[in-house]
């Protein structure tokens with residue numbers, strides 16, 4: 001057996017995760033060709049690197065197929081019901097900072113808060129005969145947030161990417177998505193509500209509470225957590 005460490009397979013999260021482990025004496029690397037999703041770990045014995053989509057890491061942790069995994073807190077909270085019973089956060093990694101926010105067209109000068117959005121949603125329904133549409137891939141988190149914020153008259157529409165474009169494309173009136181610099185929102189003539197965000201996210205190292213551990217694996221995990229200063 002070995003301890004399986006799941007890491008995002010591409011993009012900024014992968015590079016910064018490699019840097020974070022490297023700075024602590026654990027060298028992660030991709031092996032094989034540029035396009036091959038294979039990796040290696042040096043600096044500690046008994047750990048296998050598993051390169052995965054950031055969005056799949058929560059499920060792999062919850063099923064116990066990987067012991068450790070790096071992904072955004074947003075993805076863990078969205079994808080895992082009762083996430084804290086399935087995974088344990090071991091360390092916030094200090095990158096991948098992003099806020100999950102609700103945004104409306106910048107031209108909606110009367111809408112600044114959730115209360116305003118609720119009023120606008122009721123007016124929208126009265127006027128158009130159907131509910132205001134909010135595009136997102138974060139269905140669970142956004143539904144809970146809007147319920148707690150007292151917004152009722154809306155409908156979520158699924159958008160798995162380029163969500164800020166849905167308003168101009170007339171498939172939604174508002175959106176809920178991740179933002180960091182705010183540039184994508186501005187470029188698409190959207191503004192976030194002024195209320196606190198749905199969630200503040202960053203890249204985090206999680207431990208599975210479900211993955212079976214042999215005696216050797218337990219020793220490996222202890223050695224790794226000592227090395228990483230966790």
Ligand SMILES: Nc1ncnc2c1ncn2[C@@H]1O[C@H](COP(=O)(O)OP(=O)(O)OP(=O)(O)O)[C@@H](O)[C@H]1O
Nearest residue numbers: 011053054055071072074075096097098178180201
């Ligand atoms: N602009 C951003 N700045 C910082 N972090 C971001 C930004 N956009 C997304 N993230 C974070 O990166 C993580 C991965 O995002 P996302 O689900 O979009 O993955 P992806 O790069 O599309 O990969 P995959 O489709 O393979 O899962 C999420 O936790 C998210 O919060």
Ligand SMILES: O=P(O)(O)OC[C@H]1O[C@H](OP(=O)(O)OP(=O)(O)O)[C@H](O)[C@@H]1O
Nearest residue numbers: 161162163178179180181182183184185
């Ligand atoms: O506030 P900003 O710095 O502009 O960043 C926000 C954008 O970054 C992410 O998209 P990503 O590039 O991951 O592409 P996606 O549309 O496929 O999610 C996110 O979904 C936003 O669209």
